[in-house]
Amino acid sequence: KQAALQLKFDIYYPSPKLLPNGYILDKNSFDSTNHVLVYSMSYENDQKIIFSEQLKPSNTKIQIFYTRYLPLNTLIQTDIGLATIGAINNRTVASIPTNTNTWIIVTAASNINQNDFDQILRSIEVAN
Numbered sequence: 001k002q003a004a005l006q007l008k009f010d011i012y013y014p015s016p017k018l019l020p021n022g023y024i025l026d027k028n029s030f031d032s033t034n035h036v037l038v039y040s041m042s043y044e045n046d047q048k049i050i051f052s053e054q055l056k057p058s059n060t061k062i063q064i065f066y067t068r069y070l071p072l073n074t075l076i077q078t079d080i081g082l083a084t085i086g087a088i089n090n091r092t093v094a095s096i097p098t099n100t101n102t103w104i105i106v107t108a109a110s111n112i113n114q115n116d117f118d119q120i121l122r123s124i125e126v127a128n
Contacts, residue, residue, distance in 0.1 A: 007035060009056065009102040011102075012104055012124050013051070013125070023042075023120060025039070035054060052107075053103070053105075056102055056103040059097075066095070070087075078096065078124065080126065081097055084096075091107050092117060104124065
């Protein structure tokens with residue numbers, strides 16, 4: 001919580017009650033450095049999903065990111081913004097420029113169950 005006070009954007013995290021079975025938010029993993037918040041979630045065989053949040057850049061910069069890193073992608077609508085899902089370096093990556101001032105990047109194993117991944121993205125909500 002203390003670190004969150006210094007960040008200049010809204011904090012988001014997956015709602016535990018909306019997660020697929022077996023996915024657990026690691027409450028001890030929250031860390032912030034250089035205005036970026038990072039935390040993780042664990043699931044089967046100690047695999048991790050990494051969340052990073054930062055102040056949302058301009059739409060132009062986000063589009064450049066998509067062109068460069070996620071040219072092949074799928075979109076899913078979430079309550080907090082449009083998620084763009086693709087792959088970078090054999091990892092599943094989702095980018096969510098939120099409806100507020102935060103840009104969330106979620107990184108998981110390439111073999112993650114896509115339905116679970118979509119459900120996790122849809123479970124993300126703003127912290128109060």
